[in-house]
Amino acid sequence: MMKRFLAAIFAAALSAPLAAQDTPDLEMWRLDCGTIDLSDSESFSDAHLYDGQPRTLTVSCYLIRNGGRYILWDTGLSSQLLGTSFTSGAFTVSLERTITDQLAQLGISPADVTYAAASHYHFDHTGQLADFPEATLLIGAADWEVVKATPEPNPLVDPRPFAPWLSEEAAPVTAIGQDHDVFGDGSVLIKAMPGHTPGHTSLLVRLPEKGDVLLTGDLYHFEEQVTNRGVPQFNTNRADTLASMERFNAIAKSLDATVIIQHDARHLDRLPAFPESAK
Numbered sequence: 184m185m186k187r188f189l190a191a192i193f194a195a196a197l198s199a200p201l202a203a204q205d206t207p208d209l210e211m212w213r214l215d216c217g218t219i220d221l222s223d224s225e226s227f228s229d230a231h232l233y234d235g236q237p238r239t240l241t242v243s244c245y246l247i248r249n250g251g252r253y254i255l256w257d258t259g260l261s262s263q264l265l266g267t268s269f270t271s272g273a274f275t276v277s278l279e280r281t282i283t284d285q286l287a288q289l290g291i292s293p294a295d296v297t298y299a300a301a302s303h304y305h306f307d308h309t310g311q312l313a314d315f316p317e318a319t320l321l322i323g324a325a326d327w328e329v330v331k332a333t334p335e336p337n338p339l340v341d342p343r344p345f346a347p348w349l350s351e352e353a354a355p356v357t358a359i360g361q362d363h364d365v366f367g368d369g370s371v372l373i374k375a376m377p378g379h380t381p382g383h384t385s386l387l388v389r390l391p392e393k394g395d396v397l398l399t400g401d402l403y404h405f406e407e408q409v410t411n412r413g414v415p416q417f418n419t420n421r422a423d424t425l426a427s428m429e430r431f432n433a434i435a436k437s438l439d440a441t442v443i444i445q446h447d448a449r450h451l452d453r454l455p456a457f458p459e460s461a462k
């Protein structure tokens with residue numbers, strides 16, 4: 184009797200549609216969210232590693248679909264820059280296409296975006312947030328505290344794109360204390376990587392075909408920082424940055440993940456070129 188019971192259990196377990204349940208329907212696009220030309224990369228190391236080096240940083244955003252839900256990871260430079268450029272000190276920023284324009288090409292409207300995430304509060308990661316006012320904002324809790332405590336824009340924090348989540352009838356906010364499973368199925372995981380800002384985060388996307396993809400946020404801005412541990416002068420905590428680099432590298436190694444430094448144009452070919460997607 185017991186034997187037959189166990190056999191029935193095993194048969195049921197084996198015939199369950201495991202594949203359909205366990206393999207999320209995932210798709211990922213890289214979006215163009217602008218360009219930053221640096222006349223001097225001095226500020227990207229507090230140890231004079233890059234003094235006098237000019238550099239071009241690409242600004243990337245990412246769209247990930249899980250079934251019928253979408254998360255937008257970072258929202259790039261402000262659409263007020265569209266077709267023009269702005270220079271402040273060593274930084275010249277420009278934008279050729281908006282996110283909403285690129286989503287329209289995919290047949291996706293802003294209202295389809297369930298989650299709008301900011302890897303951190305810097306202006307080049309939050310510029311077009313307010314184009315997604317119905318989305319739930321995902322942001323590191325310590326960064327959210329800074330945004331709420333910054334009524335006027337400064338060179339690094341601009342609270343204006345956060346207006347839909349700061350107003351009286353605010354849209355929902357998920358302030359992330361540690362790691363966060365976005366869809367609750369283990370497919371898209373926000374990883375706390377503090378140091379660049381107090382609530383800075385990176386993203387792990389577990390694609391069924393391509394495999395694990397790790398987006399840095401701004402833990403690194405270019406490959407040289409991985410090699411020689413370049414810590415920007417404007418980071419909020421040096422020790423936290425180094426600890427986050429160590430954790431990030433360990434995750435990448437144990438999962439054999441594809442690492443994408445979001446600002447490094449040499450990593451653009453690690454995902455298909457828009458409008459193609461990775462699955």
Ligand SMILES: [Zn+2]
Pocket residue numbers: 305307308401446
């Ligand atoms: Zn950045």
